[in-house]
Amino acid sequence: MSKALGxxxxxxxxxxxxxxxxxxxxxxxxxxxxxxxxxxxxDSSLPLASFNRLDLRDPASIEAAVAAVGGKVDALFNCAGLPGGGAFPALDTFKVNFAGTRHLTENVLPLMGPGGAVVSIASTGGLGWSRRIPVHMELMQTSGFAGATAWAEAHPEHVAEGYAFSKEAVIVWTQFLCARLIKQGIRINCTLPSPTQTPMMDTFQATSGKEVVDAAAEPLGRYSTAEEQANGLLLINSDLAGIVTGVVLPVDGGFMGSLATGQIDISKMMKRG
Known part of the structure; x- marks a missing residue:
């Protein structure tokens, strides 16, 4: 199976x-x-082919990191992100989760050819995207990092604390870009993780409330692991995914299905810790 992933x-x-x-x-x-x-x-301690320091709030840092890699790139995994709930300035969260992620992708895409694939980590916290399509489509028309940031600065009422809106934007951007990219043979998708036991979990619980986070971990009844979430990313960016593009893939132990069929107490998720 590892060979099939490609x-x-x-x-x-x-x-x-x-x-x-x-x-x-x-x-x-x-x-x-x-x-x-x-x-x-x-800095990472992994045995990487190369490591470059990156600040997704800084477009020059993004451009320098991509230039340092150079050459052909077959796949991009957008895994960097910041939590919300006021843990960081709202604009910083927006920059890292959307503006910087989009700018990184736009700089990597010229290095890709047919068969290339991009996947980004969105969030179940971005489920409100479908109710704000006109707003997000306005954001999608902006150009570059500066354009997205200027739009966010002009619309604090939409950006709010930064996290939910930025993850909504990742979802809409994924779907918006897929039709253009597939014409070049490049795929783009994103995942919706359930609450995951990572170093960011303490911040999520402190800012959103443990009860809210725990409600999003049903029906699995536990937090997922980083490895389980990585497997979803590996699958959708792999050769096995063929022409799968523009997909918002729940990696959530049944949360989305249970929510859609009324088996999740949504009231718990509306509370604030």
């Missing part, structure tokens, strides 16, 4: 490789024989 010999980039889902993804890709180039704000 990562052996591929050149890939993983942002957020220092810890959590990004670290688990980078480690798995190394084990699968990929040439893994890691980006993060903090």
């Amino acid at each position: 990562y052996n010999g591929k050149r890939v980039i993983v942002s957020g490789c220092f810890s959590g889902m990004g670290e688990a993804t980078a480690r798995a890709l190394i084990e699968l024989g990929a040439e893994v180039h890691g980006f993060d704000f903090k």
Whole structure:
């Protein structure tokens, strides 16, 4: 099965490789024989082909990291992110989770050819995207990092604390971009993780409330692991995924299905810790 995934010999980039889902993804890709180039704000201890310090709030940092890798890139894993709930300034969260992630992708895409694939980590916290399509489509029309940031600065009422809106934006951007990219033979998808036991979990619980986070972990009844989330990313970016593109893939132990069929007490998720 590892051979079927098709990562052996591929050149890939993983942002957020220092810890959590990004670290688990980078480690798995190394084990699968990929040439893994890691980006993060903090140094990684993994045996990467290269590591470049990256600040997704800084477009020059993004451009320098991509230029340092150079050459052909077969796959990009956008795993870097910040939590919300006021843990960080709202604009910083927006920049890292959307504006910087989009800018990184736009800089990597010219290095990709047919068969290339991009996957980003969104969130069940971005489930409100469908109710704000006109707002998000306005954001999608912006150009570059500066354009997205200027839009966010002009619309604090939409950005709010930064996390939910930025993850909604990742979802809409994935679906918006897929039709153009598939014409070049490149796929783009994103995943919706359930609550995951990573170093960010303490911040999520402190800012959103443990009861809220625990409600999003049903019906699985536990937090997922970084490795389980990495497996979802590996699958959807692999050769096995064929022409799968524009997909928002729940990796959530049945949360989305249970929510859609009324088996989740949504009232718990509306509370604030």
